[in-house]
Amino acid sequence: MSQVPRVEQQAFAVRFSAMNTRRVIEAAIRAAQDLLWQNAPPMHYVADDATVARLRDLVRSAAVQAALLQSSDTFLTFVLRAVEVVVADQSQTDREMIGRLWDVLDEPHLNQALGIPQNSRISYGPYPRRR
Numbered sequence: 001m002s003q004v005p006r007v008e009q010q011a012f013a014v015r016f017s018a019m020n021t022r023r024v025i026e027a028a029i030r031a032a033q034d035l036l037w038q039n040a041p042p043m044h045y046v047a048d049d050a051t052v053a054r055l056r057d058l059v060r061s062a063a064v065q066a067a068l069l070q071s072s073d074t075f076l077t078f079v080l081r082a083v084e085v086v087v088a089d090q091s092q093t094d095r096e097m098i099g100r101l102w103d104v105l106d107e108p109h110l111n112q113a114l115g116i117p118q119n120s121r122i123s124y125g126p127y128p129r130r131r
Helices: 006-039 048-060 062-070 075-088 094-105 108-114
Strands: none
Touching: 006 048, 006 062, 006 075, 006 094, 006 108, 048 062, 048 075, 048 094, 062 075, 075 094, 075 108
């Protein structure tokens, strides 16, 4: 019975890890979009403070932090890091943070990267785009 050389095992572990981190990052971004949408009128299921707290918990979770540390500098990684920066900013109100999060998470290029159709619910965010 032949054994797989150590170099091949390490290469497989790196490929698997990269594949897994991409999935974690993509799932975290989708979850962040869903949390943001739950806060949007007319749904407004979740209050501003609870939305921001949930987003903080999401980006501070062990799985997301590990994925961010192990990931390459990809578009999705930068988006998730931007979400992390927004929710870490204690100088803004929850409402201001939510407005900034719409700017980050309601981007046509992001939706395209996630395979979300152009006329999806996230693209109809209630807050006007700031340019």
